[in-house]
Amino acid sequence: MSLDSTILVLGGTGTVGSRVVARLRDAGRDVRAVSRHTSPRFDWADPGTWEGVLAGVPVMFVLLPDQTAMPEAFLPAALRAGVRRVVLHSDRGLEVMGLDHLRKAEQDVRDSGAEWTIVRPDWFHQDFETFFRQPVVDGRLCVPVGDAAQGFIDADDIAAVEVAALTGDDLLGELVEVTGPRALSFGAAVAEIGAATGREITFDGTPGAYRETMRADGLPDEVIEALISGFGRLAARGDTKPTGVVEQILKRPGRDFTDYVADAAARDVWSRAR
Numbered sequence: 001m002s003l004d005s006t007i008l009v010l011g012g013t014g015t016v017g018s019r020v021v022a023r024l025r026d027a028g029r030d031v032r033a034v035s036r037h038t039s040p041r042f043d044w045a046d047p048g049t050w051e052g053v054l055a056g057v058p059v060m061f062v063l064l065p066d067q068t069a070m071p072e073a074f075l076p077a078a079l080r081a082g083v084r085r086v087v088l089h090s091d092r093g094l095e096v097m098g099l100d101h102l103r104k105a106e107q108d109v110r111d112s113g114a115e116w117t118i119v120r121p122d123w124f125h126q127d128f129e130t131f132f133r134q135p136v137v138d139g140r141l142c143v144p145v146g147d148a149a150q151g152f153i154d155a156d157d158i159a160a161v162e163v164a165a166l167t168g169d170d171l172l173g174e175l176v177e178v179t180g181p182r183a184l185s186f187g188a189a190v191a192e193i194g195a196a197t198g199r200e201i202t203f204d205g206t207p208g209a210y211r212e213t214m215r216a217d218g219l220p221d222e223v224i225e226a227l228i229s230g231f232g233r234l235a236a237r238g239d240t241k242p243t244g245v246v247e248q249i250l251k252r253p254g255r256d257f258t259d260y261v262a263d264a265a266a267r268d269v270w271s272r273a274r
């Protein structure tokens with residue numbers, strides 16, 4: 001791909017996508033970052049928005065929002081429009097959590113005829129400032145994975161690996177499973193946040209506590225039970241071992257959770273009034 005080719009970033013305004021965009025722009029690349037709130041607008045649910053964003057881009061980063069399947073017609077439309085390389089942001093929990101929509105997206109990308117790389121990240125550090133932020137602020141986080149160590153990874157490192165796949169040839173045809181440099185349990189993660197912020201934050205890794213909090217949030221029972229079985233399989237997988245892939249690809253250490261927590265605390269991420 002030539003250095004002045006435009007790179008399309010789907011989901012370019014979210015946690016990972018915005019970091020992919022920033023890194024590409026810092027490297028002087030031409031980027032088209034799109035979502036439902038950009039101009040041009042891109043909506044997975046509205047095929048009328050696809051053609052305009054796909055025109056003239058040989059390289060495409062695909063990030064599917066949670067629970068969103070890639071429509072059958074999308075990749076054929078992308079290839080017709082001239083896309084030749086696809087980097088798919090997937091999920092390391094795909095098998096255990098039964099994320100069939102991502103399994104299908106991975107298969108479709110492999111079968112598309114385009115050059116491809118699939119990146120499967122573990123939990124993001126930044127989850128503690130998105131969907132886990134409120135429980136952390138309230139002082140009690142419940143995720144039914146017991147004390148199994150997880151491979152928390154920084155979204156900046158995920159983006160750096162994805163940018164390497166978008167701009168170089170070394171990762172073509174590879175499925176890369178990325179974790180942070182040190183696995184730690186949710187209990188240990190929450191304890192680090194507590195120490196950095198001077199707050200008391202407890203962690204409960206039992207299904208009972210999770211069921212109770214999710215019911216209080218109004219989630220339907222069948223959804224809660226499906227999540228509990230997925231998390232149960234994740235717990236049964238046991239402690240995650242860091243894959244070391246970030247370090248191999250980026251030739252530098254991945255960002256440690258402690259460093260993330262210090263930075264997030266300095267940004268007042270967990271202050272109640274934010």
Ligand SMILES: NC(=O)c1ccc[n+]([C@@H]2O[C@H](COP(=O)([O-])OP(=O)(O)OC[C@H]3O[C@@H](n4cnc5c(N)ncnc54)[C@H](OP(=O)(O)O)[C@@H]3O)[C@@H](O)[C@H]2O)c1
Pocket residue numbers: 010011012013014015016017034035036037038042043044045063064065066089090091092093120121122123124127
């Ligand atoms: N969180 C984790 O620990 C974790 C771990 C591994 C893998 N993952 C995977 O990572 C992905 C989520 O990444 P993220 O946290 O970076 O996402 P995110 O912050 O929620 O961002 C989602 C992006 O998609 C856009 N979007 C949402 N709905 C859309 C629609 N209908 N059409 C077009 N664009 C839409 C959003 O912008 P607009 O709202 O403006 O449209 C935003 O740019 C999921 O596939 C998840 O399975 C997550």
